[in-house]
Amino acid sequence: MALKITVIGTGYLGATHAAAMAELGFEVLGLDVVPEKIEMLRRGEVPMYEPGLEELLRKHVAGIEGSTGRLRFTMDWAEVGEFGDVHFVCVNTPQRHGEYACDMSYVDAAFASLAPHLRNAALVVGKSTVPVGSADRLAAYLAEHAPAGEDAELAWNPEFLREGFAVQDTLHPDRIVVGVRSERAEKLLREVYTTPIADGSPFVVTDFPTAELVKTSANSFLATKISFINAMAEVCEAADGDVAKLAEAIGYDDRIGKKFLRAGIGFGGGCLPKDIRAFMARAGELGADQALTFLREIDSINMRQRGQMVELARQALGGGPFLGKRVAVLGATFKPDSDDVRDSPALNVAGQIHLQGGQVTVYDPKGMDNARRLFPTLGYADSAIEAVRGADVVLHLTEWREFRELDPAALGEVAADRVILDGRNALDPALWRKAGWSYRAMGRPTA
Numbered sequence: 001m002a003l004k005i006t007v008i009g010t011g012y013l014g015a016t017h018a019a020a021m022a023e024l025g026f027e028v029l030g031l032d033v034v035p036e037k038i039e040m041l042r043r044g045e046v047p048m049y050e051p052g053l054e055e056l057l058r059k060h061v062a063g064i065e066g067s068t069g070r071l072r073f074t075m076d077w078a079e080v081g082e083f084g085d086v087h088f089v090c091v092n093t094p095q096r097h098g099e100y101a102c103d104m105s106y107v108d109a110a111f112a113s114l115a116p117h118l119r120n121a122a123l124v125v126g127k128s129t130v131p132v133g134s135a136d137r138l139a140a141y142l143a144e145h146a147p148a149g150e151d152a153e154l155a156w157n158p159e160f161l162r163e164g165f166a167v168q169d170t171l172h173p174d175r176i177v178v179g180v181r182s183e184r185a186e187k188l189l190r191e192v193y194t195t196p197i198a199d200g201s202p203f204v205v206t207d208f209p210t211a212e213l214v215k216t217s218a219n220s221f222l223a224t225k226i227s228f229i230n231a232m233a234e235v236c237e238a239a240d241g242d243v244a245k246l247a248e249a250i251g252y253d254d255r256i257g258k259k260f261l262r263a264g265i266g267f268g269g270g271c272l273p274k275d276i277r278a279f280m281a282r283a284g285e286l287g288a289d290q291a292l293t294f295l296r297e298i299d300s301i302n303m304r305q306r307g308q309m310v311e312l313a314r315q316a317l318g319g320g321p322f323l324g325k326r327v328a329v330l331g332a333t334f335k336p337d338s339d340d341v342r343d344s345p346a347l348n349v350a351g352q353i354h355l356q357g358g359q360v361t362v363y364d365p366k367g368m369d370n371a372r373r374l375f376p377t378l379g380y381a382d383s384a385i386e387a388v389r390g391a392d393v394v395l396h397l398t399e400w401r402e403f404r405e406l407d408p409a410a411l412g413e414v415a416a417d418r419v420i421l422d423g424r425n426a427l428d429p430a431l432w433r434k435a436g437w438s439y440r441a442m443g444r445p446t447a
């Protein structure tokens with residue numbers, strides 16, 4: 001009989017995972033503790049912008065015309081415990097308020113709610129990004145609190161999906177990593193993932209701590225690549241070099257690779273910044289803090305980029321205070337193809353200039369509602385051209401395709417001054433300069 005799957009937590013990761021599991025042919029039951037979320041999902045609506053996710057949900061959510069009916073949602077833990085052979089725990093692990101460490105309260109609450117309902121043999125699979133050692137602790141918790149005892153087993157299966165590519169990354173992962181303690185757990189997870197769609201991805205079997213560490217070290221490596229190229233941008237800036245050419249040239253070396261070498265205002269979002277901080281905090285607890293002191297520098301290079309963008313804008317406006325200056329900001333989300341503004345470098349730069357007296361007008365293709373909620377005092381416009389109207393300087397801070405396709409001549413007609421600062425090194429300098437703009441990007445020559 002086919003395995004029955006539950007997905008606990010229907011945020012970014014959980015909603016995508018639940019839809020993907022239904023797409024793979026499983027009967028899936030998703031649980032969340034927020035009633036509004038469950039109601040939305042039951043209607044086939046997604047609480048965030050993610051390309052392709054709503055279509056995939058609607059294809060499977062029970063009750064939607066023409067759907068397979070394989071995907072249902074509930075708030076009832078007993079129903080989840082009764083239903084599932086495999087339970088994926090996908091709740092979030094944010095940064096603890098005012099600290100570097102990770103907040104495990106949602107994970108702990110999920111295990112506390114689920115365990116008493118595990119009466120039958122089941123595999124609980126943690127997908128959340130957690131401090132190393134958590135799986136050991138949670139396995140002991142299950143053994144103690146699940147009525148099924150040892151038959152309710154734990155596995156750890158980190159998730160590597162990127163926002164904006166969540167569906168694609170889930171259905172076609174570049175690797176599957178499972179931390180297991182028994183052959184049975186490995187066999188069950190192979191059964192889940194060895195399907196016509198996910199087949200062919202490398203399947204790496206590890207112990208618990210390694211599985212947990214794979215995720216945090218992968219994110220640390222990515223953060224390091226970005227901060228490395230941003231450090232090179234600072235040097236290029238000082239030496240009149242061109243960091244975009246430098247990145248291209250070093251990227252031809254296969255050992256280095258081209259990806260994640262785009263200099264600019266740095267990384268943000270709900271993962272990389274908090275994951276490297278939580279990793280440092282955990283290493284400290286383990287007595288291995290020296291091994292990760294470099295991550296402190298990675299974090300500070302990253303945060304410095306935001307300040308440097310503010311300084312570039314100040315210089316572009318003549319070097320004085322921002323008071324009375326009109327600044328157009330293109331982009332609010334932490335990356336394109338997402339409406340996520342968590343720890344967004346773009347909004348941080350916009351906010352800093354606003355706090356220093358600048359008159360900031362922001363436009364973003366998908367992130368306006370979230371940006372307004374987070375920064376209600378900033379100015380907002382309904383289009384790029386409206387944001388740019390009357391601006392003394394334009395800041396390009398999130399590299400949406402829409403911005404790359406803008407007509408610099410048309411924007412030049414409405415701007416007070418034709419000065420654009422490209423905080424993502426993603427626009428074509430020649431195109432903008434041809435239309436009479438002064439184009440400036442971090443780590444690149446001025447003309």
Ligand code: UDX
Nearest residue numbers: 159160161162163260261262266267268269271334335
């Ligand atoms: C990341 C990891 O990539 C993913 O594997 C993990 O599961 C979750 O964290 P995500 O947060 O969606 O995914 O974003 P990602 O594409 O990694 O970008 C992170 C940030 O780095 C963005 O703010 C992006 O603008 C920035 N970035 C990326 C750069 O500044 N330069 C680059 O070259 C690449």
